[in-house]
Amino acid sequence: MKVVSYRQNGKPGVGVVVGTRGIIALSKAAPALPDDLRRILEIDPTLATVRAASAGKSADLSFDEIELDPVIREPHATWALALNYKLHIEETGLTTSPVHPQIFLRMPICQVGHQQPLWAPSQKVAEAYDYEGELAVVIGKPGRFIKRGEAFTHVAGYSCYNEGSVREYQGHNRQFGLGKNFERSGSFGPWLMTPDEFGDPADHTLVTRLNGIERQRARMSGMLFDVPRIIEYLSEGYTLQPGDVIVTGSPGALPLRPGEKPEKPVGKVIVEGQLHMRPGDVCEVEVDGLGVLSNPVITDPTPVR
Amino acid sequence: MKVVSYRQNGKPGVGVVVGTRGIIALSKAAPALPDDLRRILEIDPTLATVRAASAGKSADLSFDEIELDPVIREPHATWALALNYKLHIEETGLTTSPVHPQIFLRMPICQVGHQQPLWAPSQKVAEAYDYEGELAVVIGKPGRFIKRGEAFTHVAGYSCYNEGSVREYQGHNRQFGLGKNFERSGSFGPWLMTPDEFGDPADHTLVTRLNGIERQRARMSGMLFDVPRIIEYLSEGYTLQPGDVIVTGSPGALPLRPGEKPEKPVGKVIVEGQLHMRPGDVCEVEVDGLGVLSNPVITDPTPVR
Numbered sequence: 001m002k003v004v005s006y007r008q009n010g011k012p013g014v015g016v017v018v019g020t021r022g023i024i025a026l027s028k029a030a031p032a033l034p035d036d037l038r039r040i041l042e043i044d045p046t047l048a049t050v051r052a053a054s055a056g057k058s059a060d061l062s063f064d065e066i067e068l069d070p071v072i073r074e075p076h077a078t079w080a081l082a083l084n085y086k087l088h089i090e091e092t093g094l095t096t097s098p099v100h101p102q103i104f105l106r107m108p109i110c111q112v113g114h115q116q117p118l119w120a121p122s123q124k125v126a127e128a129y130d131y132e133g134e135l136a137v138v139i140g141k142p143g144r145f146i147k148r149g150e151a152f153t154h155v156a157g158y159s160c161y162n163e164g165s166v167r168e169y170q171g172h173n174r175q176f177g178l179g180k181n182f183e184r185s186g187s188f189g190p191w192l193m194t195p196d197e198f199g200d201p202a203d204h205t206l207v208t209r210l211n212g213i214e215r216q217r218a219r220m221s222g223m224l225f226d227v228p229r230i231i232e233y234l235s236e237g238y239t240l241q242p243g244d245v246i247v248t249g250s251p252g253a254l255p256l257r258p259g260e261k262p263e264k265p266v267g268k269v270i271v272e273g274q275l276h277m278r279p280g281d282v283c284e285v286e287v288d289g290l291g292v293l294s295n296p297v298i299t300d301p302t303p304v305r
Numbered sequence: 306m307k308v309v310s311y312r313q314n315g316k317p318g319v320g321v322v323v324g325t326r327g328i329i330a331l332s333k334a335a336p337a338l339p340d341d342l343r344r345i346l347e348i349d350p351t352l353a354t355v356r357a358a359s360a361g362k363s364a365d366l367s368f369d370e371i372e373l374d375p376v377i378r379e380p381h382a383t384w385a386l387a388l389n390y391k392l393h394i395e396e397t398g399l400t401t402s403p404v405h406p407q408i409f410l411r412m413p414i415c416q417v418g419h420q421q422p423l424w425a426p427s428q429k430v431a432e433a434y435d436y437e438g439e440l441a442v443v444i445g446k447p448g449r450f451i452k453r454g455e456a457f458t459h460v461a462g463y464s465c466y467n468e469g470s471v472r473e474y475q476g477h478n479r480q481f482g483l484g485k486n487f488e489r490s491g492s493f494g495p496w497l498m499t500p501d502e503f504g505d506p507a508d509h510t511l512v513t514r515l516n517g518i519e520r521q522r523a524r525m526s527g528m529l530f531d532v533p534r535i536i537e538y539l540s541e542g543y544t545l546q547p548g549d550v551i552v553t554g555s556p557g558a559l560p561l562r563p564g565e566k567p568e569k570p571v572g573k574v575i576v577e578g579q580l581h582m583r584p585g586d587v588c589e590v591e592v593d594g595l596g597v598l599s600n601p602v603i604t605d606p607t608p609v610r
Contacts, residue, residue, distance in 0.1 A: 082479070
C-alpha cells in the first residue's frame with residue numbers, strides 16, 4: 001500500500017494510491033480518521049484501518065487535482081544520519097565512529113513534498129547547495145529499548161528523501177545546525193510504502209539524478225548502520241513516536257563524466273562527483289520498487305536584506 | 306506578564322500568573338483562544354489578546370490545582386547553543402567559531418515542565434547525566450533576514466531551561482545527536498515572561514543550584530553570541546516560527562567546594578566543577594527577575610531490556 005499526504009485547494013488530506021494516476025481520499029473512504037498521517041499513525045500504527053477502508057475502492061482524485069505534501073507534515077522528530085555509507089566515508093576522508101551512528105535533527109520547515117520546488121539559497125547567502133539522496137523510514141508503533149530483531153515491527157513504511165544541505169552553513173561550526181535546516185531545502189516523498197510491499201531495505205538500490213544524469217547509485221546493503229541498528233540505537237534514548245522519521249544517510253558520488261568540471265570545494269569536505277543544485281535544475285531521488293521523488297529547484301524568493 | 310502552559314486533570318490550558326499563588330485560566334477569560342501557547346502565538350505573536358483578556362481579573366486556579374507543562378509543549382524547533390559563554394569555552398579547552406554560533410536541535414519529548422521529574426538514564430545506559438542552566442528565548446512574530454536592531458521585536462518572551470545532557474551519548478560521534486535528546490532529560494519553565502517585564506537578557510544573571518548548592522553563576526552579558534545575533538543568524542536560513550525556542554547556552558561551572566571530589570571524566574570534555582544529576586537530586590535554574598525552574602530527578606522508570 002502507498003499512502004500520500006496531500007492538499008486539494010489548500011485543504012489537507014491523506015490518501016491511498018491506486019495504480020499510477022489517482023488516489024482514494026480517506027476523507028471519503030474513512031471520514032472518522034484524522035486528515036494528517038502522523039495523527040493516523042498515533043491511533044493506527046500499522047495503518048490497518050486505512051487498508052481496510054480503501055480495499056476494493058477506485059481512485060476518486062487524480063494526481064492532477066492535488067499537491068503532495070511531505071509524507072509526514074510535521075514529525076515530532078526527523079533524525080538524519082551522516083556518513084552512513086561505507087563508500088561515502090572513504091570518499092570524504094572523514095572519520096566516524098564504527099560503533100555509534102552519527103545523527104542530527106532536521107525541522108519540519110526544511111522539507112517539501114514531491115514536485116514542490118526546493119529553494120536554493122540566494123547567491124548572496126550561500127552557493128554550495130547539495131542533494132543527498134536517501135531512504136526515509138517512518139515509525140509506526142512507538143517503542144523503547146527496541147532490539148534489532150523486532151525493529152522492523154516498529155516501521156510503518158518507507159519513502160525517498162532529498163536531504164538537501166547548504167555546505168557553507170554546515171561548516172560554520174562543529175554541529176551541522178542550520179546548514180541541514182534551510183527553509184524548503186529538502187524533500188520527502190512521493191509516498192509512504194508499507195513494509196509488506198517494500199521488504200528489506202538492504203535489498204534495494206538508491207539512485208539520485210540531477211537533470212536526468214545519474215549522480216549517486218548505491219545498494220542499501222552498503223549502509224554502515226542498517227535500519228534495525230539505527231532504530232535500536234535511537235530507542236535507547238527515547239520512546240520512538242508514531243510518525244518519527246529516520247533519514248538513513250547519503251551514499252557516495254559517482255565519478256564526473258568526461259569534460260565535467262568539479263565544483264569549487266567548500267570547507268574541508270571534498271567529494272569529487274558532488275554537484276550543487278541550482279535554480280532551473282530538477283533533482284530526482286529514486287528507490288527501486290518504491291518510486292521517484294522529483295523536485296524542481298528555484299531561488300529562495302525571500303528578499304535578502 | 307507571566308504566561309504558563311498547564312494541565313488540570315490532564316486537560317491542557319494556558320494561563321496568566323497573578324501574584325505568587327495562582328493563575329487566570331484563559332479557557333474562562335478568553336475561551337476563543339486555543340488551549341496551546343504555540344497556537345496562541347501563531348495568531349497573536351505579542352500576546353496582546355492574552356493581556357487584554359486577563360487585565361484586572363483575579364486568579365481562578367491555584368498552583369496546587371495544576372501541573373505545569375513545558376512553556377511551549379511542542380515547538381516547531383528548539384535550537385540550543387553549545388559553547389556560548391566565554392568562560393565555559395575556556396574551561397572546556399574546546400574551540401568554537403568566533404563568527405558563527407554552534408547550534409543543534411532538541412526534540413519535544415526531551416523536555417518537561419516546572420516541578421515535573423527529570424529522568425536520569427538507568428545506570429545500565431549511562432552515568433554522566435548533567436545539568437546545563439540556560440536562558441530560553443521564545444519567538445513570537447515570524448521573520449526572515451531579521452537584523453540585530455529589530456531582533457527583540459520578534460521575541461514573545463523568556464524562560465529558564467535546564468538543557469540536561471547525557472555525556473556518553475553526546476560523545477558517541479561528531480554530532481551531539483541523542484545525547485542532547487534523552488526522554489524527559491531537560492526542563493523548560495516555569496513560565497514565559499514577556500519582554501516588557503524582562504528587559505535586556507544581558508542585564509540578567511543565571512544561577513544553577515543542585516540540591517541547594519550553587520554550581521553555575523554567570524552574567525548573561527558573558528555570551529559569545531547575544532540574543533539579537535542568534536536570531537539574526539538563524540533567520541538567514543529559515544522563517545523563524547511562532548513558538549520556536551532558542552536555548553542560549555550554558556555558562557561555566559563554579560569551583561568545587563573544599564572536600565568535594567570531581568566526577569570521573571567522560572570523553573574529552575572535562576569541566577572540573579560539573580557534577581552529575583542523580584536520582585533523588587533537585588536541580589534549579591534561576592534567572593534573576595524571571596523565576597526559578599525546579600525539578601526533582603528520578604531514574605527513568607522504563608525497564609531496560
